[in-house]
Every structure is written in structure tokens, then in C-alpha cells.
Amino acid sequence: MLSRIGNSLFWMGRYLERSEHIARYTRVQYVASVDSPLAHNQENVLESILHMTANWEGYFQTQQQLEANAVINYTAISEDNSFSILSYIDRVRENARGARDSISIELWEAINSFYHKINAYAAAGLHAEEIEYFARRIEENSYVMKGYIDNTLLRNDVWQLIYLGMHLERAIQIILILQTKFKDREKMLSGPDYAAYENFIWTSTLLSVESFDMYMRCQKTAPDKHHVLNFLLFDTAFPKSVAFSLNTVKQCINEISFQEEKKQGFIHFEAGKLACNFQYTTVKDIEENPVEFLNTTLESIYALAHLLDAKYLKYN
Template structure:
């Protein structure tokens, strides 16, 4: 397969997952703040949305202060933000177009329809109060597209490369959500918002942001807390949104793609296997007290793996 096509397939998967997670996180954080425990201030929520999407610096380069509509606009579809949800949707279509001859017509039509519907909606005007509708549409179309990926593609390198992008990006987004919320919780003392009810509220919004609430309750049968939520989202190998499940899937995809390399130290197979094993054998007790540092290190390792994939096999001139 040409590197150009492989690159398009890999990033198609990554952008699908990225757009979905950012849209859902913004929706959950913004709408849940209406019913939040006393002391949950709106600026706190807006900062969290910007931090999770990696948009804080870019936002303040064009806006002087936090504002509901401005933050939602910038995160969702601003022309001034190359990392908005709309920008990712445009890139989903662009990468699908670049690999048009490799994917099914059903998948292409679903992506093309998604692109036109979202662009038509945002062109008509958008305010912060409409975030619920916008994000739901992004999430629903993401499910439809991933359904066509699963049900209309041969289980060959095309499917493997898209899946590799999806699972690698899912691990990134789950870690990013946890990192953001840990930073949010660190602010509670300085803003006098600390307390059991409010802290439980934040861990519950993490579960909602990752579509994990129901399965978490079936696994733990107790209200969300720091240890259990982190254990579930990081190390539960049976839950498809966990980092452990995602990195095991990344390893499987890499093993089945013909990268034509050995498995020595420093190879893609070696790095993917090492990462997957880390989440297979580590426990929450080992990382709980140093969670921010652990998450930072693991995110760096995932980015390193993605960089190696890009420079060695997917980069093209």
C-alpha cells in the first residue's frame, strides 16, 4: 500500500475519535454545570473544555476573556481554530477522499453526508446553548461511520490502519480527559470548591464524558471516586473505552499490518507491545499517588509510537 493512502486511513481513524471525544466532553461539562453542586463556577467549566481540547493558548490569542459562546464557538467550529471539532470533521472527509478507492462506498457516503450536514448547520449560526444538539449530532454520526467501518470493510490492511488510528487516538483522548480532570480537582482548594459532593460530581462527569457510567456501576456498584474511576478507565481490559483495551487493540493491529520490520528494541512492534503490557500488568495501587506524572509519561510514549509510525511508514512527499 502507498504511504499516502496508509497515512489517510490512519488519520481518518484518529480524527473520527478525536472529534467525537472533544464534542462529548464539551457537551457533558457544559450542560452538567447547570445542575452542578454549589460552587461550580462557569469559568471553571470553560477552562476545562479548553484544556481538554488543547485550545487554551489559541483561544486567548484571539479572545481576551472567557465567554460561553466564544469558548463553545472556538472549540466547535471557529475558523480561527485549526483544532476545532469542525476542522476535524473536514479532515475526516479529506482523508476519506484521499483513500476513496480503498474504502467502501457506504463508508464514503456516510462520511460525506456527515460533512455536509454539519457544515450546513454551523453556517446557519450557532450559540453556546445549542451545544447539546451539535455535539449529539457529532457523536451519532461518529457511531454510524464506525459502524460502516466494522461492517462494510474487508479485514485487510485498510481496516487495520483505520482501526489502528481509532484505538491509538482513543487511548490519547481518555488519558487527556483524566489529565484535565486531575488538574481541575487541583484547583478546588484554591477556589474553595473542595468537598465530597463536588469531587464525586467531577468523577461522574468523567464517566459520562467517556460513556462509561453504566458499565462502571455494573463493575463497582458504588458511587464514583478517584481510585475506582481511574482503575476502570486505565486498566479494565474488558471495557472498550479503557486505555488497556485500546493499547491491546493497537498492538494487535500493528501485528497484522505488514510493516516489514523485526521486533527488536525500538521497533514499532516492540514499542506497542511494551505499552500494552504496561497497562496489562500495572495496577491502580502502583500509580494512584503519582497519577499526573504517570499519565504524562504514558501520553508521551503513545505520541512517540505515533511519531515512529508516521516517520517510518506513513510519511510521504
Template structure:
């Protein structure tokens, strides 16, 4: 396979997962500003959305202050923002176009339909209908796309590279959600910590990662700091946990014929070291340094992606 094709397949997977997570996070956080009696202030929510999407400073470089309409449009439909949902959907389509001979007709049509549906949105329509509808459209469309990836592609390197991109990006996005919500909780009045206001933040964290229902079934308890973090970081059987995705990444890298020596510095070594370190850790091991732990996890994931691209997917 040409490196150019491999790179496009890998980034197609990453953009799919990125668009989905940012759409869901924006929807969940925005709705949380409307709920009663624990509704959060609008500025609190808008800052959280910008931070998770990685555009906090970029936004304030263009706009003098927080404004609901500006923030939502900037994160969702702004064409000049390379980190907007529309830009990611465009990236999915462009990478699919470049690999048209490798993917199924059904997958291409699903991607093309998603692109045209999102691209048809105007700022006026977004303001009229609200963020919930466009976020739901993106969530449903990316779910259909991932369904066609799993159900119409031969299990060869094409499927494996797309899946590798999806699961690597999922681990990154869940890490970003965790870091963003932990920062949000740090902003809460200390007198309210440990009560319903803090627990509400753990609930929105789970909903942002599409994990709330399975969490409730698994623990049969209300979310709190310990069980929420344990579920999203270390649960090896839950597809949205960091641990699950690290195991999947390691398996994918082993299965793809990268033709490298299994030594320190190789992508197989890096992925295996990360995945196995999570197997022998508990949530107690992160106490006192959770933010540092998540930042290191995020850095290791970015380093792994960079090594993969530089060694095998550059063209």
C-alpha cells in the same frame, strides 16, 4: 499499499475519534454547569473545555477573556482553528476522499453526510440551538461512521489502519480527559475534597468518556477516585480504557505487515512494551505520581504515532 494511502487511512481513524471525544467532552462539561445542586461555575467549565481540546493558549491569543459564546464557537465551528470539531470533520472527509477506491460506498456516504450536516451549522444556529444538539449530531454521526467501518470493510490493511488510528487516538483522548479532570479536581476547595463535589467530578469524567453506565454496572457503587481511575486506565475488558486500547494497538501492529525486525525501537516492540506494562500494574502503582504517569503514557502514545508515521506512512 502506498504510504500516502496508509497515512490517510490512519488519520481518518484518528480524526473520527478526536471529533467524537471533543464533542462529548464539550457537551458533558457544559451541561454540568447547568446542573443543580452541584453546578460548576461557567468559567471553570469553559477553561476545562479549552484545556481538554488543547486550545487554551490559542484561544487567549485571540480573545481577551472567557466568553461562553466565543469558547463554544471556537471549539466547535471555528474554521481558522485547526483543532475545532469542524476542522476534524473536514479532515475525516479529505482523508476519505483520498482513499475513495479503498473504502466502501456506504462508509463514504456516511462521512460525506456528516461533513455536510456539520458544515451547514452557522454561529447563529449554534447560539440558538446550543452546544448539546451539535455535539449529539457529531457523536451519532461518528458512531454511524464507525459502524460502517466495522460492517462494510474487508478485514485487510485498510480496515486495520483505520482501526489502529481509532484506538490510538482513543487512548490519547481518554488520557487527556483524565489529565484535564484531575487538574479540575485540584482546583476544588480542599475542604470539599472527598465529598459530593469531588465525586461529581469523577462522574463527569466517566460521562465524558462514555463510561458512566458500564462503570455503574461493573462496580455497583458510586464513583470515587480509586474505582474511576482503575476503570478508565486498567480495565482490560472495557473498550474505553487505556489498557484495552493499548492491547488493541499492539495486536493491530502485529497484524499489519510492516516488515520490520522485532527489536528495541521498532513499533512492535514499543507497542508491546506499553501494552504489557499495563497488564502488570494496578491503580496503587500510580499513587503519588498519577499526573506524571498519565503524562508519560501520553508521551509514549505520541512517540509511537510519530515512529509509525516517520517509518511507514511518510510520503
């Protein structure tokens, strides 16, 4: 396979996963703020959205203050923001078009239809209160496209590269969400409403990763730092956990036709090492300094993505 096509498939999967997580996080944070503890005011919510979506600096280059409609529009549908959901959907379509001969017509039509639906929002604008409807459409269409990926593609390098991109990005997004929620939590560590806020922040974290229901079934306890970290980082049976995603990344890399030795510095070795680190790490090992563990893990995932890009997917 040409590296150009492989690059398009890989990034199509990444941008699809990224747009879904950003849409869900924005929706959950903004909507849940209505019922949150008083200390979790709208300004904190808007700051959290901008930090998680990497839009903080860009937003304040065009705006003087935090304002709900402005933040939601900039995050969701701004054509001038390369980190907006709309921009990521545009890239999903562009990458799918770059690999048009490798994917099914059903998948292409679903992506193309999704692209035109979402772009219709850009002309009309988006009020903050409409983020619930807008984000739900992003999430639903993302699952439609994933259904076509699973049910219309051969299990060859095409499918493996898309899945590799999706699960690599999923691990990244879950870690970014956890990092952001720890920042949110730090603001309230000494506040009078801390006890109520602690439960709220971990509940909203689970909702942002679409994990609350399965968490309650598996952990059978109110959300807290210990149990949420254990579930979202280390539960190998849950498809939204980092451990599950990194194991899938390893499996995809093992299945793709990379011609190389399996030793240090090569993609098979580094992917396996990263997945195994999670296999033999427990939540008790990281509880004293979870933020440092999240930072180190994210750096390792980015390094793996860079290695993959530099060796196999980069083209002139």
C-alpha cells in the same frame, strides 16, 4: 499499500475519534455545570473545555475574556480554529477522499453526508445552549461511520489502519480527559464544597468517556478516584479503557504487513511493550502520583505514533 493511502486511513480514524471525544467532553462539561456544586462555576467549565481541547492559547488570541457563546463557537464550529470539531470533521473527509479507492462506497457516502451536515452549522453560528444537540449529532454520526467501517470493509490492512488510528487516538483522548479533570480537581482541594465536588468531578469524567453505566455495573460503587482510574485505565474488558485500546493497537500493528524485525526500536516491539506495561500495572501502583503516570503514558503513546509516522506513513 502506498504510504500516502496508509497515512490517510490512519488519520481518518484518529480524527473521527478525536472529534467524537471533544464533542462529548464539551457537551457533558457545559450541560452538567447547570447541576454541579456551586464552586464548579461556568468559568471553571469553560476553562476545562479549552484546556482539554488544546484551544486555550488560540482562544485568547482572538478573545479578551471567557464567554460561553464564544468558547462553544470556537471549540465547535470556528473555521479559523484548526483544533475545532468542524476542522477535524473536514479532515476526516479529506483523508477519506485521499483513500477513496480503498474504502467502501457506503462509508464514503456516510462521511460525505456528515461533512455537509456539520458544515451547515458554521454559517448559522451556535449558541452555547445548542451544544447538547450539536454534540449529540457528532456522536451519533461517529457511530454510524464506525458501523460502516466494521460492516462494509474487508479485514485487511485498510481496516487495520483505520482501527489503529481510532484506538491510538482513543487512548490519547482518555488520558487528556483524565489530565484535565485532575487540573479541575486541584482548584477545589481546599474548598468548602470539596466533598460534593469530588463526586461530581468523577461522575462527569465517566460521562465524558461514555462510561458511567458500565462503571456502575462493574464497580458497583459511587465514582471516586481509585475506582474511576482503575476502570478507565486498566479494565481490559471495557472498550473505552486505555488498556483495551493499547492492546488493540498492538493487535492491529501485528496484523498489518510491516516488514521489520520485532526488537527494540521497531514498531512491533514498542507497541507490545506499551500494552504489556498496562497489563502488569495496577491502580495501586500509580495511586500516589497518577498525574505523573498519565504524563509518562501519554509521552510513550506520542512516541509510538511518531515512530509509526516516521517509518511507515510519512510521504513526500
